[in-house]
Amino acid sequence: MTAIKESSTNQQNKQIVQACPVTYTLERIGGRWKPLILYQLMAGATRYGQLRKAIPGITEKMLIQHLRELEVDNLIVRDVKPVVPPHVEYSLSENGITLTPILQAMAEWGLARRGI
Amino acid sequence: MTAIKESSTNQQNKQIVQACPVTYTLERIGGRWKPLILYQLMAGATRYGQLRKAIPGITEKMLIQHLRELEVDNLIVRDVKPVVPPHVEYSLSENGITLTPILQAMAEWGLARRGI
DNA sequence: GATAGTACTTACCCTAAAGTATGTACCATG
DNA sequence: CATGGTACATACTTTAGGGTAAGTACTATC
DSSP: OOOOOOOOHHHHHHHHHHTSHHHHHHHHHOSTTHHHHHHHHHTSOEEHHHHHHHSTTOOHHHHHHHHHHHHHTTSEEEEEEOOSSOEEEEEEOHHHHTTHHHHHHHHHHHHHHSOO | OOOOOOOOHHHHHHHHHHTSHHHHHHHHHOSTTHHHHHHHHHTSOEEHHHHHHHSTTOOHHHHHHHHHHHHHTTSEEEEEESOSSOEEEEEEOHHHHTTHHHHHHHHHHHHHHSOO
């Protein structure tokens, strides 16, 4: 139960800025680790532990937090196998798959501009 | 003269994450107001004051800060006419123009997913 | 000499995002 | 009954991005 905050200018501006559809999109795929997570999942369904190993530097808190956000935004699917020890697989949703051309375009653009 | 900071994990992770070309791209076009600024400039060269009026909510500090970053990243060009009162025009650089298909793709994606 | 108009600049504050550290649940195995 | 393995959860701290408010430079015009 998060309290309703007084609308600070910061909050107001968040709303204003969301009128821009590009901003809307950036808010779904932004965040420090989301591109890396999405990249991993573009290669196919992946377990939680695999993601953690595949993305050096990410903490468990950040990993799970971003996974939850991506799930809420309907970009990925979380599949829990009812076994023990737990086995949880993440994969791109149909909606998430529609991001791949955009991510690829951004990857190409980035590769072409930076030094290495 | 900004002091050289001890490499906090936060800093380290920034480096790590930049290995991802998508992250590199997002860092150029991210920031709350950059998409809106770029959108305005996609319509053609625009003066500082026009930008400020065209983007409701933005403060002068944020506008100039983002303009400077975009200029440093060679995405926009700053053209100062030597008159008084000052007359400064901003426009997309050739490099900046290469972003338009990506921004358009993101705009379409965003428009298709959100409510209104 | 006060005001206006454009394009900034700078010192300070506040908050949201990211990071740290530790704990939980479940069962199998030794 | 302690340990290991998987997939989380949560309280707390730090940092960087964004916002506030006020000031600057230049000249023309009243």
